[in-house]
Amino acid sequence: MAEEIFNADEADVLGEMVNIAMGKAGATLAEAFSGFVHMRVPEIHAVNSSAMNETRERLIKTYDRISIIHQEFFGEFSGDIAVIYGPASYTALREVLGFDDRDGDGRRQREELLLELGNAMSSTCITEVAAQLGLRTGVRPPRMAVFDLESIEAAQKLFDDSTAWKGQTLQISIIFHLEAHQLPFELLFTVNSDCMPMIKESLIKHL
Amino acid sequence: MNLTLLVVDDSKISRKVNMTTLREVLGEQIRCIEAVSGEDALATLAVQKVDLMVLDLTMPGMSGYDVLTAVKTRGIKVRTIVISADIQPLAKERVLQLGAIAFIQKPLSVESLKSELERQGVIHG
Numbered sequence: 001m002a003e004e005i006f007n008a009d010e011a012d013v014l015g016e017m018v019n020i021a022m023g024k025a026g027a028t029l030a031e032a033f034s035g036f037v038h039m040r041v042p043e044i045h046a047v048n049s050s051a052m053n054e055t056r057e058r059l060i061k062t063y064d065r066i067s068i069i070h071q072e073f074f075g076e077f078s079g080d081i082a083v084i085y086g087p088a089s090y091t092a093l094r095e096v097l098g099f100d101d102r103d104g105d106g107r108r109q110r111e112e113l114l115l116e117l118g119n120a121m122s123s124t125c126i127t128e129v130a131a132q133l134g135l136r137t138g139v140r141p142p143r144m145a146v147f148d149l150e151s152i153e154a155a156q157k158l159f160d161d162s163t164a165w166k167g168q169t170l171q172i173s174i175i176f177h178l179e180a181h182q183l184p185f186e187l188l189f190t191v192n193s194d195c196m197p198m199i200k201e202s203l204i205k206h207l
Numbered sequence: 208m209n210l211t212l213l214v215v216d217d218s219k220i221s222r223k224v225n226m227t228t229l230r231e232v233l234g235e236q237i238r239c240i241e242a243v244s245g246e247d248a249l250a251t252l253a254v255q256k257v258d259l260m261v262l263d264l265t266m267p268g269m270s271g272y273d274v275l276t277a278v279k280t281r282g283i284k285v286r287t288i289v290i291s292a293d294i295q296p297l298a299k300e301r302v303l304q305l306g307a308i309a310f311i312q313k314p315l316s317v318e319s320l321k322s323e324l325e326r327q328g329v330i331h332g
Contacts, residue, residue, distance in 0.1 A: 009219065016218045019265060020313055023292030030295035039293055041217065041267050206220065 004046040005169060005196065010203040011044060018042045021128035022174045022187075025121045029176055029185060032117055033096050038177040045171045047190060055173065055188065056155045059084065062184060063151045068158060069118030070145035073126045076135035076198055079168060081126060081189035082158065083118035087148065090114065092181040107147070115142050125174070125187055133202040135195070169193040208330075211238045211256065213285070215248040215274065216263040225261050225290060225315055232321045233330065245269025249277055257285050259329065262307070264291040264298065275305035288323065290315050 006014065022042055030037045045051035059066065067090075069083040090110050119142045130137035146154045168190035176185045191199070212229060216222045226239045240255065242248035246269050248260065260278075264271035271289055278285060289302045292313040299310040309323045324330045 012218050013220050016221055016313075019218070020292040022265075023294050023313070026293060027295045030297065036297045036301075037295060039265050041265055 004048075006200065006203065009207050010200065013203045013206045014199075015042065015044060017129055017132040018044065018172055018174070020132065021125045022176075024128050025125040025174070025187065026176055028120050028124050029117075029178065032120070033092065033178055033181070035096075035181070036179040038179060040175050040177075043173040045173075047168045047171045051171055052159055055171070056159055059155050059158075059186075060151045062086070065148055066146065066151050066154045067114055067144070067148050068146040068154060069115055069122070069142045071119070071122050071142045072140045073130075073137050074140065075130075075137040077126070077130040077133060077137040077191070077195055079170075079189055079191040079195070081122040081139075081187060082145065083114075083122055083142075084186040084188060085114055085118075086184060088181065088183050089185065092178065092183055093117070111144050111147065115144060118142055121185070121187060122189075126189070133199060134205075135198055135202065167193055169196055208233050209236055209238075210258040211240065213240050213242055213248060213251055213255075213257040213260040215242040215245065215260060215266075215271075216290075217243055217266040218263070221263065221290075221313070228315050228317055228320050229261065231317050232324060245271065245274040245277075248274055249281075252278065252283050252285060260285050260287040262287050262289050264289060264293050264302070272301065272305065275302060275307060279306050286327070286329075288327075 019042060022039055026037045026039050063086040065087045067085045071081050073079055073081060093113050123139045126137060126139055146157050170191040172189050174187040210233060214222050214225050216225065222241050229239065230237060240251055242251055245266055262271045262274060271291065275287065287307045288309045288311060289307045290311045290313055294312050302310055308327050311319050311323055
């Protein structure tokens with residue numbers, strides 16, 4: 001649990017900051033789909049094998065196949081963020097945006113759409129958390145880490161092959177549910193351990 | 208101003224910010240009751256007359272939407288202001304349809320609360 005890193009009051013302040021960032025990212029998603037987005041309370045954990053296994057199991061249980069957009073953020077607030085899409089996400093995007101990509105290079109168009117939406121959500125979320133913490137950050141361009149893979153294989157790539165969980169201490173998980181399409185979208189981000197002293201200092205100032 | 212207020216939020220820091228801001232705008236005489244969940248809020252409303260409820264939307268268990276629905280269904284008379292980080296336009300529309308008198312974006316500020324309370328006639332500028 002996050003209490004391994006923060007005391008209960010510090011974790012509460014961070015939770016509220018993430019909540020506000022989630023609200024802005026959720027509004028971005030709602031605008032993209034012209035729909036209503038349900039938001040759950042964000043989960044904040046210390047990065048450990050138990051939290052990772054829990055997330056891995058949840059992903060495998062929730063989705064048959066997934067695509068993952070990955071971005072690094074850097075500066076005083078640094079780490080990695082992943083946007084996780086289920087297979088229905090793209091179909092819904094195609095319906096909402098009203099285009100037909102059955103001819104031509106559909107995969108490229110699909111990747112571009114997922115990258116664009118993922119970039120909008122993750123940049124909004126990271127810059128908002130950093131702004132509230134009063135820490136400087138920047139977000140690198142997104143890349144398609146996993147494209148339409150079976151969730152077991154995708155989770156393996158995310159947790160076993162990736163370097164994103166090495167040297168990280170904090171895992172924050174945000175789940176959005178797009179009402180009209182019954183779709184979950186997830187933002188999963190981890191924070192580098194060398195940022196922790198400044199994050200703690202900032203949280204204490206808010207108490 | 209002798210008002211009884213119910214401040215509903217799962218976050219301790221948010222309840223603290225909301226209560227401090229409410230006292231700054233309404234004065235030190237107000238009585239603030241805290242509820243840490245939607246369930247807790249409904250239990251309080253069942254036994255206590257509340258003049259104004261300040262309600263969060265995203266909470267574990269019962270959400271703010273669930274609380275507003277229950278208040279409406281049970282016929283509880285309480286003016287409710289929603290204070291939430293959920294800033295999508297449809298969120299505001301829905302809480303107003305469910306009976307809230309106002310929606311204010313988190314984090315709460317003295318200016319936004321004062322202007323909303325004036326607009327609702329709770330205080331006079």
